[in-house]
Amino acid sequence: MVNVFKLGYAEFCTKDIKALTNYYTEVMGFTLIEQADNGKSYISSGVDHHNIVVTPSDSSHLSKIGWQVGGELSLKEVGKQLKEHGIISELKTDSEPGISQLLELQEPGGTILNLYKKIETPSPGYKESGIVPNKLGHIAIGVKDAKKTVDFYKQVLGFWETDKIGDIATFLTCNSDHHTLNILQSKRPIMHHIAFELRSFEHQKDSSDKLAKNKIPVLWGPSRHTAGHNIASYHHDPDQHYIELFSDLDVYIPELDYMDPRPWHESLPQRPKVWEELSYWGTNFEQDLIEIVMKEEELTIR
Template sequence: MFKKFDPKVFALGYVALETADIGRTKNHYLETIGMTETAKGDDGSVFLSIGYQHHEIVLRPARQKALLHIGFHLKPDIEIADFAEQVRKFGLPATIKTDSQPGVAKLVEVEGPAGNVFQFYNAIEAPASGFKRTGAAPLRLGHVAVISRECDKLMRFYQDFLGFWYTDDIEGIATFLTCNRDHHVVNLVNAPESRVHHIAFELRESAQHPVAADALRAAGVQVLWGPSRHTAGHNLAGYHYDPDKLMIELYTDMDTFVPELGMHEARPWHEHFPMKPRTWKVNELSSWGAEFSFNLAAG
């Protein structure tokens, strides 16, 4: 319908970040988000788990905050070596690494367009550290939004090489792509910067939004936007900054994409039927028309 092959990956695995104050940043993810430390790296990195998989967040000490890399889980029938070869044929450098990080025995690291580094793997350990009952206590890492000054190149890598589906955009400024049934697994923002716009964790249920907001308040963290229902994706979403001023989204109730039909499963709160991928306006980020003084679009 949109393209002739299925995505090569099926899930976002982890996001690795550099941070200037690893103690303070780690504390936010452990205590306020509700994650568990599963390992330490030789370079001072810490590996943080939501509850089952070895890690969803990696923090590495550095002079300033930065996005290190994003990890994606390859479809089971794709071999690392074959994938690396395909990446090179596509014109990008790919390096196979063994035991380069705890929890992932073998991966291929790809230097993607616009300085974005990706890691692709077939298996990640699942020590089942246990889900926390404190803090926001999310279910999973859902998506990452990246701002890039070379957004077109990044989009071609995601769509033409990895096979992601386009599911919506906001006036061409932000484009939503998925490799599974989530409305979006990545959100690419076209702006003259290169950094993370936000990282999103899915909460267990909508009633968890006030629980999470209370946990943030108790930690002295302000909610910036929401919780409110978005238009694109229709997720109930609230945003805050981590200690590095990296934006974190907590969400529930996101649209389910049906690639076979090229539409999102119909929901009573949808504005259009069928809800097909479309362009939304930047001034209609909240489906409810709720107004927030924080400029979410600028991030």
Template sequence: MIRVRKIAHACYEVPDLDKQVEYYTDILGLTLSAKDKEAAYLSSTIDHHSVILKKGAQAKCTHIGFQLGPEDDLGAFEKQTAAHGIKTTRKKDPEPTISDMVSFADSKGTTMEVFKRPDPQHQKFQTKGVIPHKLGHVAFHCTDVQQATKFYCDVLGFRVSDWMGDFFSFLRCGVDHHTINLIGTGSDRHFHTAFELRDWSHMQTACDFLSQNGYRMLWGPGRHGIGHNLFCYHQSPSGLITELFAELDQMKDEELGYFEPRPWHRDNPQKPKVWPKDPNAANLWGPMPPDEMMKL
């Protein structure tokens, strides 16, 4: 099976494009790598863009981009996808630096963009803002979480890292514990987008910087049980939720089947499992997320 190797970018529609661009550049510390009449492209470092912004009436995530391995064949991946009965579209030069792409919808209506990335862009990290390492994961509310989870595993080659009960799945396509989160809440919509920070000290300075610029925390700082990462959540100007995280579990060797041991793990070794619907699964340090966060 040809599997996607990493999340490359996420695309959002927002009512106020300029304000959201300002947030990603001045507050988060991404680089505005290109902008035209239709879209703005923002990057952390090695990719031309990690985030695409387009103007729309309602804030929402419309597309997710995934990268294949350098030796993988995009045509063979398209045939593999079509064999599942999925309608695919081949696009030439659809985005800056991407010459060939296979596009199709997932089971909840989000567009998947799969391609082979060209040579790294060698952009520098910024010197202002939060300055995350990378786009880490995107989470969605789902009407049918079982179906959506099966789609990502069967079509894109994801592996299940953990479940909370039977309604919240955490899926990986590389070493990171999760790249896609799916939570069954009865609706299909964006939940949050997460960017990786260095460590606890980076999270502390990020929270101070956000506070100084008028952004309050929706939830956190804390440590999730599932994935064991440090976390904090806030809202961007468009209303979309951003998570900042560090110390996420990693599975360095799929054959071994356990996540790299850490002192804060409750299991030793920590293997994929079904967690009970318990506060410890969400936050080992304290409270569950506020109701307002789940409704945004």
């Protein structure tokens, strides 16, 4: 099995490269590492060459997700394993700055993935201004055949399933974070939201103050979710993508198949389960998050 262990980067196409680059560098407080001749911005959250890539385009959408791969398999061998599962991939050399070799493929849900073993680590560190999250935490995507897509991530890329919300959302992880990927059933491929990890609830409060200073309203939250128990709040980036800022996410222990115990867990030990509600605190606004998949006109099409 392929050993994916880290959510590396998200690449966005955008109609307004300046606005989205400015959002990630000035509002979010990440560091612009490189602006390529083709106009692409490579932005680091602190260590890697890039965790966000912004590409000029005539439409605004999530275009690629990068995952870092460990284990003994070379990328060529990973490609062979993918082929055994009917997935065609292309091994690319020096196609992106900071990554000498990557494997590009389209997973069953339609998302383009880049798998890579090594990325340069210029390590610009954390800025003194802006929100400055710890890292890119997870991405939620909507697909037409959620079961098939979930099976691909579990059976081919080695993800664990940590929770579900009804038959709407499946939470998957490739490491100890409760989820690094969230797959939703939707009428067509969408990016539901992308999420960044904050240090604490205090940082969550500061992030809302910083968003307010930049005239970006907080749309929902903060509130504690059921699945993952993360405290989360949501806002829009300049392209109207839903951005989640979260803290206090559950730590999953694969060897035990339960979450590292916390006083607020409903069960001890808290094992992966199917939840009926989104909010542990009972705040109704979170229903809106589910309704996003119904409001296609608001969605970012991939």
